[in-house]
Amino acid sequence: MKITILHGAFFPIPALQGGAIGKAWDALGQSFSSKGHKVTHVSRKYDGLPEEEQNGNVRHLRVGGFNSVNNAVLLKLKELFYVIHALKVLPEADILVTHAFWAPILLPKVKFGKIYVHVGRYPKGQLKYYKKACCFQVPTKAIGAAVKKEITTGRQKISVLPYPLNWKTDSEPDYLKRDLKIFYLGRIHPEKGVAELIQAFNLVSPDIRKNWKLSIRGPWQTGQGGGGRKFINQLRKLISESSSFIELLDPIFSENELKQELKTARIFVYPSLAERGETFGLSVLEAMSCGCVPIVSALKCFEDLVENNKNGYVFDPNSKHPDNSLTSVLSKAMQSENKNNTLSKQTIIKAKNFELEEVSQNYLDDFSKLLSEKDY
Numbered sequence: 001m002k003i004t005i006l007h008g009a010f011f012p013i014p015a016l017q018g019g020a021i022g023k024a025w026d027a028l029g030q031s032f033s034s035k036g037h038k039v040t041h042v043s044r045k046y047d048g049l050p051e052e053e054q055n056g057n058v059r060h061l062r063v064g065g066f067n068s069v070n071n072a073v074l075l076k077l078k079e080l081f082y083v084i085h086a087l088k089v090l091p092e093a094d095i096l097v098t099h100a101f102w103a104p105i106l107l108p109k110v111k112f113g114k115i116y117v118h119v120g121r122y123p124k125g126q127l128k129y130y131k132k133a134c135c136f137q138v139p140t141k142a143i144g145a146a147v148k149k150e151i152t153t154g155r156q157k158i159s160v161l162p163y164p165l166n167w168k169t170d171s172e173p174d175y176l177k178r179d180l181k182i183f184y185l186g187r188i189h190p191e192k193g194v195a196e197l198i199q200a201f202n203l204v205s206p207d208i209r210k211n212w213k214l215s216i217r218g219p220w221q222t223g224q225g226g227g228g229r230k231f232i233n234q235l236r237k238l239i240s241e242s243s244s245f246i247e248l249l250d251p252i253f254s255e256n257e258l259k260q261e262l263k264t265a266r267i268f269v270y271p272s273l274a275e276r277g278e279t280f281g282l283s284v285l286e287a288m289s290c291g292c293v294p295i296v297s298a299l300k301c302f303e304d305l306v307e308n309n310k311n312g313y314v315f316d317p318n319s320k321h322p323d324n325s326l327t328s329v330l331s332k333a334m335q336s337e338n339k340n341n342t343l344s345k346q347t348i349i350k351a352k353n354f355e356l357e358e359v360s361q362n363y364l365d366d367f368s369k370l371l372s373e374k375d376y
Helices: 020-034 072-087 141-150 194-203 229-240 255-262 282-289 322-334 337-352 356-372
Strands: 002-006 038-044 052-055 058-063 095-098 114-118 135-138 157-160 181-185 213-217 246-249 267-270 293-297 313-315
Touching: 002 020, 020 038, 020 058, 020 282, 020 356, 058 072, 095 356, 114 356, 135 141, 135 356, 141 157, 181 194, 181 255, 181 282, 194 213, 194 229, 194 322, 229 246, 255 282, 267 282, 267 322, 282 293, 282 337, 293 322, 293 337, 313 322
Parallel strands: 002 038, 002 095, 038 058, 095 114, 114 135, 135 157, 181 213, 181 267, 213 246, 267 293, 293 313
Antiparallel strands: 052 058
16 A cells, blocks of 8 residues: 655654654554555654655655644644645555644545544544545544544544554563652643642652652643743742652653653653543553553543553542642552552553554554545
């Protein structure tokens, strides 16, 4: 098959600046190519990357893109210009995968391949305009239910396929040999519950947290999807007023470095408050694959990964005081080392279901079914 993957306007491929969607489709593209398929990535230009390059069966075409901004209208305008530029270089293909906002509206119906829309964000009413799409691929059942409410034709397929792990899971997590470390990895943005995590950790009894540290790592700059300088300064102030051991760390995007750091943590916390902003939780899956015991908010998008008290913990972000709810779960987890040792082994078992080769084959099977169907 000839497969084109049209990425969004704001992150380069390879995922040098992070981004779960870019990381996932970069890995899937490499796997598709290893199985003999021809893959073309179309993504934004980025310093140090050529406008066109060929690596085996993987081709990269890069056009003018942008840094992200907080203004929603300007964001969509930038995305529009980017898709117009991308249209000029798109090759003919069998399947065109895209998560670019305007692409399913502006693209011809079949010229560049059957349009396979990856819904990587909670839909906000735009899907009813994607009448040329033959399939909406979602990473979780929760997002699939949201998509079903928006699409207007019964002939459009909804396919639930997860993001893949881009590395092999650990077989021996050695949980009890790790530092007493709680780790957050992701965008440092108000909707991610980072401030609430700091407050919750501070509220844990000093006798419980005296030997523990909280590490927070991720991009905070607006152009990388973070909350910006004002928010990071708020967090620094919270930390400076705290008696706890809390550190704010710069982002790293090397997968080897990320995996090594995850293997040093006992507990991984992803306290997102964004009920309509989360779709999967790739960083949670990556942490689980390294044997970290996850604590997540009770958002439906995490239900495909974390089962409370079976392979992690869940807290209620919708309580009047989400930091208190999180404090209670943190306290419980920090005092349950023997239980956590068992949960850690369960996270490995769960994560194995998401390894790249198995997941990528499910996508290829999905593509083949679409190509065997008559034009819709």
